[in-house]
Amino acid sequence: xxxxxxxxxxxxxxxxxxxxxxxxxYRRMVLIRRFEDKVAEMYSRGxxxxxxxxxxxxxxxxxxxxxxLYDKDYVVSTYREHGHCLAKxxxxxxxxxxxxxxxxxxxxxxxxxxxxxxxxxxFMGGYAIVGGGLPLAAxxxxxxxxxxxxxxxxxxxxDGALPQGAFHEALNMASLWxxxxxxxxxxxxxxxxxxxxxxxxxxxxxxxxxxxKMPGVRVDGxxxxxxxxxxxxxxxxxxxxxGPSLIEATTYRFRGHSMSDxxxxxxxxxxxxxxxxxxxxxxxxxxxxxxxxxxARLAAIENEVAAVIDDAVKFAEESxxxxxxxxxxxxxxxxxxxx
Amino acid sequence: xxxxxxxxxxxxxxxxxxxxxxxxxxxGEEVGYFGGAFKVTDGLLAVYGEKRVRDTPIAELTIxxxxxxxxxxxxxxxxxxxxxxxGLLAMDQIxxxxxxxxxxxxxxAKVPLVIRAPQGAGHQLGAQHSQSLxxxxxxxxxxLVAIPATPADAKGLLKSCIRQxxxxxxxxxxxxxxxxxxxxxxxxLTPLGKANVLREGKDITIVSYSKCVYDAVAAAEALENxxxxxxxxxxxxxxxxxxxxxxESVRKTGKAMVVYEGWRTGGAGAEIAAQIxxxxxxxxxxxxxxxxxxxxxxxxxxRLEKAALPGAADIVKVAERMV
Numbered sequence: 001x002x003x004x005x006x007x008x009x010x011x012x013x014x015x016x017x018x019x020x021x022x023x024x025x026y027r028r029m030v031l032i033r034r035f036e037d038k039v040a041e042m043y044s045r046g047x048x049x050x051x052x053x054x055x056x057x058x059x060x061x062x063x064x065x066x067x068x069l070y071d072k073d074y075v076v077s078t079y080r081e082h083g084h085c086l087a088k089x090x091x092x093x094x095x096x097x098x099x100x101x102x103x104x105x106x107x108x109x110x111x112x113x114x115x116x117x118x119x120x121x122x123f124m125g126g127y128a129i130v131g132g133g134l135p136l137a138a139x140x141x142x143x144x145x146x147x148x149x150x151x152x153x154x155x156x157x158x159d160g161a162l163p164q165g166a167f168h169e170a171l172n173m174a175s176l177w178x179x180x181x182x183x184x185x186x187x188x189x190x191x192x193x194x195x196x197x198x199x200x201x202x203x204x205x206x207x208x209x210x211x212x213k214m215p216g217v218r219v220d221g222x223x224x225x226x227x228x229x230x231x232x233x234x235x236x237x238x239x240x241x242x243g244p245s246l247i248e249a250t251t252y253r254f255r256g257h258s259m260s261d262x263x264x265x266x267x268x269x270x271x272x273x274x275x276x277x278x279x280x281x282x283x284x285x286x287x288x289x290x291x292x293x294x295x296a297r298l299a300a301i302e303n304e305v306a307a308v309i310d311d312a313v314k315f316a317e318e319s320x321x322x323x324x325x326x327x328x329x330x331x332x333x334x335x336x337x338x339x
Numbered sequence: 340x341x342x343x344x345x346x347x348x349x350x351x352x353x354x355x356x357x358x359x360x361x362x363x364x365x366x367g368e369e370v371g372y373f374g375g376a377f378k379v380t381d382g383l384l385a386v387y388g389e390k391r392v393r394d395t396p397i398a399e400l401t402i403x404x405x406x407x408x409x410x411x412x413x414x415x416x417x418x419x420x421x422x423x424x425x426g427l428l429a430m431d432q433i434x435x436x437x438x439x440x441x442x443x444x445x446x447x448a449k450v451p452l453v454i455r456a457p458q459g460a461g462h463q464l465g466a467q468h469s470q471s472l473x474x475x476x477x478x479x480x481x482x483l484v485a486i487p488a489t490p491a492d493a494k495g496l497l498k499s500c501i502r503q504x505x506x507x508x509x510x511x512x513x514x515x516x517x518x519x520x521x522x523x524x525x526x527x528l529t530p531l532g533k534a535n536v537l538r539e540g541k542d543i544t545i546v547s548y549s550k551c552v553y554d555a556v557a558a559a560e561a562l563e564n565x566x567x568x569x570x571x572x573x574x575x576x577x578x579x580x581x582x583x584x585x586x587e588s589v590r591k592t593g594k595a596m597v598v599y600e601g602w603r604t605g606g607a608g609a610e611i612a613a614q615i616x617x618x619x620x621x622x623x624x625x626x627x628x629x630x631x632x633x634x635x636x637x638x639x640x641x642r643l644e645k646a647a648l649p650g651a652a653d654i655v656k657v658a659e660r661m662v
Contacts (some may be wrong), residue, residue: 009359027589107444107445108446110444117444117447117448119447123446124408129431134401134404136408137408139407139409139410139411139412139416141402142410142414143411143414147412162531166431168406169396169400170401170404173395173405239351319409329446330441330446331442333505
């Protein structure tokens with residue numbers, strides 16, 4: 001059973017990681033949770049508008065996977081990408097400012113919640129068409145191989161992307177050409193309000209790896225160390241030129257599909273069960289139990305993060321709106337490279 | 340000047356750009372071992388190898404999407420769609436991704452991607468293989484649309500497209516591949532957004548592009564015998580669109596007709612006509628006419644197909660009515 005093996009590897013990861021690494025995982029997860037909580041608050045106050053899909057509950061997937069990459073590795077994401085972007089290291093100020101639609105935002109206010117991009121950090125964008133990022137990830141992998149560089153591409157997508165043709169086309173192409181891509185399916189069991197078993201003939205999503213001749217594993221997406229370990233293995237394989245892998249991380253979004261969804265299709269009982277498996281609480285307990293951190297150290301991190309979030313909101317609030325004359329900018333690039 | 344075919348001109352452009360820039364590579368269905376469904380990439384695999392001339396699975400969405408990703412990763416991909424009809428499977432990557440990425444990321448990402456595709460009717464290939472879809476792409480901001488008529492422009496425009504940083508739809512007419520024309524010796528580029536006045540005249544302006552340019556020239560010659568002096572403009576690119584050259588001509592002739600192989604309704608001709616009305620209304624002595632494909636799918640039967648498509652005789656008939 002894949003899950004048992006991954007659990008074992010996760011236990012080993014806990015033992016082999018330094019305290020600094022473990023606390024960094026904790027800090028990044030808390031940063032995402034607090035960020036998303038603040039986004040919800042700002043949304044309800046009308047500071048953030050449009051579609052807004054929060055990542056609360058799924059932090060262990062982004063943080064576990066991205067912490068297993070090198071800085072120069074690429075990440076491709078979806079419209080639920082605040083967490084991936086922050087985990088990759090983007091400034092909370094610039095992310096929050098983008099959500100506020102400000103000129104100082106990552107995409108200068110032209111993108112919004114669903115279209116963050118941070119090229120310098122190789123966060124290659126959030127895409128709001130289900131499955132749209134997978135072909136791009138294959139193309140980035142092709143570019144890496146073409147230039148004979150050592151990077152890998154980590155591509156996140158939801159369970160909702162599996163029935164899309166793009167998923168199957170991209171997995172076939174990536175496997176055929178042995179592209180250095182780690183496909184990470186965040187299975188939160190619902191595509192909007194539709195249960196996985198009502199949308200996909202094969203509920204064990206990692207099994208889609210087999211027909212495409214790549215390794216497929218299911219990991220506990222509420223356990224940051226399990227995701228980290230699985231991604232390390234897949235990334236190493238990709239880096240060595242052995243091709244792509246598919247990781248299914250089972251997880252749960254603590255909120256609705258988007259800010260406008262009260263998630264009435266889910267039972268309170270089901271939500272409670274998953275809340276008890278909160279990935280942040282899980283790591284917190286583990287660190288204290290194993291004597292890798294004490295309560296005071298973790299509380300200090302939580303306070304530091306709270307200050308970072310407050311600063312991000314202040315920055316976003318005080319930032320200017322994009323000038324009206326930027327409306328027609330960035331549509332085309334002139335021959336001399338100007339926009 | 341050398342006389343070569345449109346196909347050879349494209350092949351030359353690809354060779355020259357592959358030689359010039361290591362980042363340039365070609366991928367698409369049958370571009371390698373088969374030499375291209377229309378033989379445009381013939382012989383390239385043997386010279387440049389599989390890395391730079393890459394056969395793909397039949398998966399248009401991901402062929403284009405991988406082109407977008409490779410472009411974002413620092414390469415200059417040239418993606419060949421076997422025909423534009425199959426390109427409809429890739430519309431999500433073309434419209435939602437390639438055309439949006441530079442803008443929606445605030446100018447911080449770019450997609451220097453050229454998508455080449457044959458299109459057009461005339462070979463009895465039926466409804467699903469005979470479409471001219473330039474209007475779909477012209478409609479979308481963020482995409483350039485190049486649509487050459489002559490071998491010289493096919494070469495010069497393709498090279499220009501490869502060297503700039505926007506995503507481009509480069510549309511080749513299937514009936515033109517075997518057409519010969521003068522192509523300058525040595526290195527040259529044809530600028531994007533600069534129409535070509537093929538024939539000067541004072542009585543009527545015929546605006547066209549792609550294969551219909553040849554019909555327009557033939558019609559102008561026929562009209563000359565009737566004492567009508569027609570000016571023929573080949574637009575070369577639809578985005579950027581050289582409105583200035585068209586308007587200047589209409590100011591002189593007072594009459595304009597747009598000839599194109601897309602469907603009449605909602606086609607590029609409607610956009611060009613609107614721009615003429617907006618910029619030169621007071622100079623017009625007659626409504627702008629559109630000579631285009633009838634609003635039907637393209638039929639198989641040769642006689643029916645010919646009747647659906649615009650031709651020189653249609654142009655002459657409409658021009659006679661206008662002058």
